[in-house]
Amino acid sequence: MADPMALHTWLIYLLAVVGLSVTPGPNSLLVLSHGALYGHRRATFTVLGGALGFVLLIGLSMLGISALLQTVSGALTALKVIGGAYLCWLGFKLWRAPAIELTPVQTGSGSGTGSLAPRTMLFRQGLLAAISNPKVLLFYGAFLPQFIDPSRSLMLQFVIMAATFALVEGLVEYGLVRLAFRIRPWLQKTGRQFNRACGGMFGVLGVALPFTR
Secondary structure (H helix, E strand, O other), X not given: OOOOOOHHHHHHHHHHHHHHHOOOOHHHHHHHHHXXXXXXXHHHHHHHHHHHHHHHHHHHHHHHHHHXXXXXXXXXXXXXXXXXXXXXXXXXHHHHOOOOOOOOOOOOOOOOOHHHOOHHHHHHHHHHHHHOOHXXXXXXXXXXXXXXXXXXXXHHHHHHHHHHHHHHHHHHHHHHHHOHHHHHHHHHHHHHHHHHHHXXXXXXXXXXXXXXX
């Protein structure tokens, strides 16, 4: 039986996912704040909630991509070109973005403050931060088709990509949680340069990936 995903394609995808995971976003800022406020053990539940949210969004994107590939001839080529342009646009916006402002997270009313914040509340906040931004769904719709091989099983490719993304994102966010007190001031001090580095990476991905086979 043929491999569900070519090794070189998966390695390129893994490299891209690592780069995307270290790019600042709502979930990374949330876990940084939770790590600083509650400690890494409780903030791990924020990480788990975010990972579940990302898997759900990837699943929704995959369903739409799969249905489109099965009904429209040439859809994959169009998705690659449109997705590449969208990634370039995201890179341009990130390049121009100001430095990150990290402020304490509001945990809402009730007993969820300090080190006694309920684990379920932290999990829920991580989950909602991941799924509440509709732009994330559009992003996955642009990013995932760059690595699809229509001659192989779409379902197996989707499972591999979702599992890889969730694992890498979870590890990166857990690292942020463990280093919260050190990373927050560093991001605030060098945030503009960091944004430009990440924006440049998005631009490279947007130009190069549509031509990758």
